[in-house]
Amino acid sequence: MLLNETAEKIRSMEIRGAGRIARSAVGALRDHAAGLETSDTASFLRSMKEAADLLVATRPTAVSLPNAVQTVMRSLEGAKSVDEAKAAIKAAADSFILSSKHAVEWIGEIGARHISDGDVILTHCNSEAALACILTAHREGKAIEVFATEVRPRNQGLLTIRALNDAGIQTNFIVDSAVRSYINDVDLVITGADAITVNGAVVNKIGTAQIALTAHEARTPMVVAAETYKFAPRTILGERIAIEERETGEVLDRRIAAGLPHVRVRNPAFDVTPARYVDLIVTEIGAIPPAMAYMIIRDHLGWGIGEFHKAFEIDERIQE
Numbered sequence: 001m002l003l004n005e006t007a008e009k010i011r012s013m014e015i016r017g018a019g020r021i022a023r024s025a026v027g028a029l030r031d032h033a034a035g036l037e038t039s040d041t042a043s044f045l046r047s048m049k050e051a052a053d054l055l056v057a058t059r060p061t062a063v064s065l066p067n068a069v070q071t072v073m074r075s076l077e078g079a080k081s082v083d084e085a086k087a088a089i090k091a092a093a094d095s096f097i098l099s100s101k102h103a104v105e106w107i108g109e110i111g112a113r114h115i116s117d118g119d120v121i122l123t124h125c126n127s128e129a130a131l132a133c134i135l136t137a138h139r140e141g142k143a144i145e146v147f148a149t150e151v152r153p154r155n156q157g158l159l160t161i162r163a164l165n166d167a168g169i170q171t172n173f174i175v176d177s178a179v180r181s182y183i184n185d186v187d188l189v190i191t192g193a194d195a196i197t198v199n200g201a202v203v204n205k206i207g208t209a210q211i212a213l214t215a216h217e218a219r220t221p222m223v224v225a226a227e228t229y230k231f232a233p234r235t236i237l238g239e240r241i242a243i244e245e246r247e248t249g250e251v252l253d254r255r256i257a258a259g260l261p262h263v264r265v266r267n268p269a270f271d272v273t274p275a276r277y278v279d280l281i282v283t284e285i286g287a288i289p290p291a292m293a294y295m296i297i298r299d300h301l302g303w304g305i306g307e308f309h310k311a312f313e314i315d316e317r318i319q320e
């Protein structure tokens, strides 16, 4: 898909969900690289850097986006010609997309082991990773029932209940504010994540933190299903995850809002659930406690402070 088209689709949420955003972005980078007609390495790198920046700027919260883009851009290190660089980008993008899909499958397998026959599960938003756990448990023959929230204001819950319905899973569709009314009927909460910080806090769709708190009070386990590329390396350096504030018209019709001059509509798209309310994070390399987030970033992603120096090196080559 074309670069600008992909960027617009991510911005407008036609492409949404942290995993899908990441895969679409690297696909767009790969296609952009293939279509560049220059034979000058510096101008190729410049154009790739601009493309990467454009994609990363589309949505600020899902760390899967910069992580995926950076994985692919790292493949440019050492490329001596445009042809070499194009081949490297293609290989890195294809490999990222494939491993991202495999990661969701693995998470499904591992997550399903935490679901018992007869369980009632609550999920929020529309997460491929969380759904993979639920759908895998169902495929394994476990009788499960799901509570799925509506997810104001963009109603991602509709996507979730369609997927659950298509699989033949008994599902209860509830408004976001009904979670506490049903939490005692729920055995397990499973959500996805847009970002996980070094201290194990989980950033996910607005409302997740309230659900986690409710689950904690009810002693209902809160499980987060997330690929390792949702962990945020820069939080090691103290960088905070930006919480996207989307346009207020998503919450209240602009004409109504215009007649309410003393009312300020707020529309944060994500919130932060502290690690102490998360029982387990199911990743493709295993289920871990949130306290292990630092190890995932350091040992598995292998991204530390050196990564930022590498990014500078690319900048320097562009300026040559």
Ligand SMILES: O=C(COP(=O)(O)O)[C@H](O)[C@H](O)COP(=O)(O)O
Binding pocket: 016, 017, 018, 019, 020, 062, 124, 125, 126, 127, 128, 129, 130, 156, 191, 192, 193, 194, 204, 205, 206, 225, 269
């Ligand atoms: O919060 C959302 C989507 O928000 P939005 O709809 O605003 O993009 C999802 O729970 C995570 O992105 C994880 O999804 P996945 O597991 O599919 O990566």
